[in-house]
Amino acid sequence: MENNKENNEQATKHILIVEDDTFMSSLLARKFSSENFKISAAANTQQAQEILEKENVNLVILDVVLPGTDGITFLKNIKANSKYGSVPVVIASNLGQPEEVKAGMNSGATDYIVKSNSSPGEIVEKVKSILEKRP
Amino acid sequence: MRKDLKSPLCKTPKMKSIQKETRLSLISGIILFLGLLIVNLFWLFYSLLGKNHWLMAGISVFASFLIFVFLVFRGLRKNHLAKDSGEKESDSKEEQKSVTFSQSNSSGEVQKTNEDFRKLKEEFSKTTQALFQRETELIQANKKIQELDAIKSEFVSVAAHQLRTPLTGIKWSYLALLEKETGSLNPEQKKIIEEGLEAIDYAIDTTNDLLNTARLEEGKTTISPEEQPIGPVIQEILKQHEPVIKEKKIKMNIDFPFSSPLSLKFDKEKISIVFDNIFANAVKYTPEGGSIELKAFREKDAVVFKIKDSGIGIPKAEQEKVFSKFFRAKNAVSFQTSGSGLGLYVAKNIVEKHGGEISLESEEGAGTTVAFSLPVK
Numbered sequence: 001m002e003n004n005k006e007n008n009e010q011a012t013k014h015i016l017i018v019e020d021d022t023f024m025s026s027l028l029a030r031k032f033s034s035e036n037f038k039i040s041a042a043a044n045t046q047q048a049q050e051i052l053e054k055e056n057v058n059l060v061i062l063d064v065v066l067p068g069t070d071g072i073t074f075l076k077n078i079k080a081n082s083k084y085g086s087v088p089v090v091i092a093s094n095l096g097q098p099e100e101v102k103a104g105m106n107s108g109a110t111d112y113i114v115k116s117n118s119s120p121g122e123i124v125e126k127v128k129s130i131l132e133k134r135p
Numbered sequence: 136m137r138k139d140l141k142s143p144l145c146k147t148p149k150m151k152s153i154q155k156e157t158r159l160s161l162i163s164g165i166i167l168f169l170g171l172l173i174v175n176l177f178w179l180f181y182s183l184l185g186k187n188h189w190l191m192a193g194i195s196v197f198a199s200f201l202i203f204v205f206l207v208f209r210g211l212r213k214n215h216l217a218k219d220s221g222e223k224e225s226d227s228k229e230e231q232k233s234v235t236f237s238q239s240n241s242s243g244e245v246q247k248t249n250e251d252f253r254k255l256k257e258e259f260s261k262t263t264q265a266l267f268q269r270e271t272e273l274i275q276a277n278k279k280i281q282e283l284d285a286i287k288s289e290f291v292s293v294a295a296h297q298l299r300t301p302l303t304g305i306k307w308s309y310l311a312l313l314e315k316e317t318g319s320l321n322p323e324q325k326k327i328i329e330e331g332l333e334a335i336d337y338a339i340d341t342t343n344d345l346l347n348t349a350r351l352e353e354g355k356t357t358i359s360p361e362e363q364p365i366g367p368v369i370q371e372i373l374k375q376h377e378p379v380i381k382e383k384k385i386k387m388n389i390d391f392p393f394s395s396p397l398s399l400k401f402d403k404e405k406i407s408i409v410f411d412n413i414f415a416n417a418v419k420y421t422p423e424g425g426s427i428e429l430k431a432f433r434e435k436d437a438v439v440f441k442i443k444d445s446g447i448g449i450p451k452a453e454q455e456k457v458f459s460k461f462f463r464a465k466n467a468v469s470f471q472t473s474g475s476g477l478g479l480y481v482a483k484n485i486v487e488k489h490g491g492e493i494s495l496e497s498e499e500g501a502g503t504t505v506a507f508s509l510p511v512k
Contacts, residue, residue, distance in 0.1 A: 021300065027307040030316060065296065094299035097292055097350070098357075098404070116299035116339045119310050 013058040013131055014038040018048040018074070019092070020066050024115070028061070028092075031120035035128075043067075045074040052084045059127055064093040064104065072107050079108035088130055092123060169201055284353070291349045298342045306335045340415075344477040347408065348460065351484045358402040358488050365438075365509075366393035368403060369429070372410040376418050385418065386426040397431075399438060399509050405485045406509070412478035413442050413505050419474070420446035420467060420503070437491065437508040444504075449497040457495050458483045466499065482507070 015037050019025035022043065029039045040055065042048035044067050051057065060078065064071035071091065079085050088110040093100070096114035104112045110130055113123060309332045312320065320328065350356045370393040373380075380387060417427045425445040432439055449457060449464045456462045461476040468474075479495075486493045486507045493507040 021304065024300075024304050024307060027304075027311055030311065034316065094296045094303060095292065096295070096299075097346070100292070114299075116303045116306065116342075120307055121310070121314065 012036060012038050014040065014056060015127065016040045016042065016048060016051055016057045016060045018042045018045065018060060018062045018066065018071070020044065020063060028120050028123065031124055032127075035124050037124075037127075045069040045071075045077075048074065049077075052078070052081075052087070057084065057087055059131060060087055060089045061092050061123070061127070062089050062109075064091060064095050064100070072103055075104070075107045075109060088134070090123075090127060090130065092118075287349075288353060288355070291346060295342055295346045299339065302335055302339050302342070306332065306339070309335065341475045344475045344481060347481045348477050351481065356405070356484065356488065358405055358485070360400040360402050360489065362398050362400050363403060364396060364398050365401070365406075365431075366391070366395045366397065368407055369393065369410055372407060372414055375411070376414050379418050380427075383418070383421070383423045383425070385421055385424070388426060388428040391429055391431040397438065399511065401489055401509055402485075406489070409482045409485050409507065410440075412482045413507075416478055416505075417442055417444035417446065417503070420444065420470060422446070425502075433511070434508065437510050439506055439508045441504055441506045443502060445502040448499040448501050448503055449495075450499045454495065454497055457497075458493070479505075 015032055017025050017028055017032075017039060019028070019041070020043050022041075025041050025043070029041055032039050040051050040057070042051055046068065048060070048062075052060075062071045062075060066074070069077075071093065075089055075091070078087065078089060089108065090111045090113060091104045091109045092113045092115050093104075094115050096117070101112045111126060113126065309328050311317065313325070313328050313332065347356070369391065373387075373389075414427075421427060421444045427445075428441070428443040430441040430443075432441075447466050447470050450466060453462075453464045457464075458479050460480045462480070463474050463476040479493075482505075483493050486509075490510045491508040493505070495503065495505050497503040
């Protein structure tokens with residue numbers, strides 16, 4: 001029994017959702033939770049940084065338009081950090097012009113999702129595929 | 136007696152100098168001509184001279200002498216020209232002096248001329264000032280246009296974001312309900328949610344179409360072509376339309392293997408929009424139980440894709456407008472009220488940016504065929 005519990009905990013991946021729209025954040029969190037992910041939610045980059053400092057996060061889902069520091073600047077900060085710089089970051093934003101996607105990818109994002117053209121289910125599948133490829 | 140008056144017949148030092156210069160040039164020319172003539176004759180009759188070395192040596196010495204004389208005369212002419220230029224300078228100074236002298240003597244005329252010059256100068260100065268002012272205005276106007284362009288671009292981006300955000304919220308909540316995250320739905324609830332989702336997707340598509348059109352208008356749609364297989368792109372787009380194809384029981388005839396190794400150089404994102412817009416029209420305007428065909432074949436230096444549907448077609452009189460912005464045929468509006476009329480306009484622009492061509496054939500009540508090509512090279 002204990003062994004099984006340990007295995008499950010090892011398999012549970014921790015996802016940090018950085019999204020200022022709490023309604024959308026909750027819908028996304030609901031989908032990830034139903035797929036046995038551990039979820040942390042942050043409404044701004046300051047909260048997100050605190051979580052990254054304290055906890056072991058496996059992947060960050062990051063919005064671009066955020067109060068205070070914007071998503072792209074925060075992404076650059078994540079990538080420059082020695083502690084959690086290797087954590088993959090998937091941008092989920094409703095900004096989707098080619099130059100915006102390019103800016104995100106050039107700043108170190110693993111993938112860029114335009115939220116309106118996607119569903120929470122598709123985002124979960126994308127995250128699973130990214131995490132599977134990682135050691 | 137006026138000092139500046141000079142008779143044209145008088146032999147001035149300037150004229151003498153010109154005559155001397157002409158003489159020297161003439162002598163140099165004659166010598167050069169003779170030299171060249173001898174050299175040419177020598178080469179012409181070279182074979183006739185045989186091995187008469189003395190004669191050959193004599194001719195060579197004579198030709199060399201002529202060249203030497205030519206060079207001496209040329210040197211003399213140069214010296215003369217240098218001397219002459221010095222004289223000309225002092226002449227010009229003297230002329231200036233005489234003009235000043237004449238000015239003091241014919242003050243009335245000179246004053247009038249001076250006044251004319253002053254007016255001309257003022258006018259010239261005013262025109263120059265006006266030109267500078269116009270240039271400054273143009274630079275400012277150009278700067279303003281650039282600023283407005285940047286504001287417009289930012290506005291389009293922000294507007295798209297602001298429109299998409301609430302739509303995404305509604306879409307995701309409807310999806311949560313449809314995927315039974317809050318419990319199962321009865322058939323009526325399910326139908327309402329599904330139709331709501333269709334409406335939201337339409338609003339998102341229209342937003343995307345408007346955004347694409349705005350970018351095309353701004354000339355901002357650039358393509359980044361990469362060599363890649365086309366099959367998976369078509370397959371992905373068809374997958375997105377599958378639910379409606381199934382619902383309307385449309386028969387799909389695909390004469391193109393998706394696993395085909397056929398690779399073309401194209402921008403994946405943009406060509407996906409082309410296939411999406413054409414298939415969306417075909418699916419939308421084909422009645423239940425109809426059919427859609429897809430063919431791809433090589434034609435000269437291009438691959439042609441043909442998408443044929445058995446839909447409502449387009450009246451002949453309206454066919455020339457199909458690639459115009461916001462165009463929707465009358466029968467299309469009565470068949471399906473939704474539609475932005477931007478799909479084919481965007482598709483045409485993208486295909487042409489790839490160096491391809493797009494065309495349409497249609498018969499009202501029988502169906503429509505859209506064909507577009509992508510260059511192989």
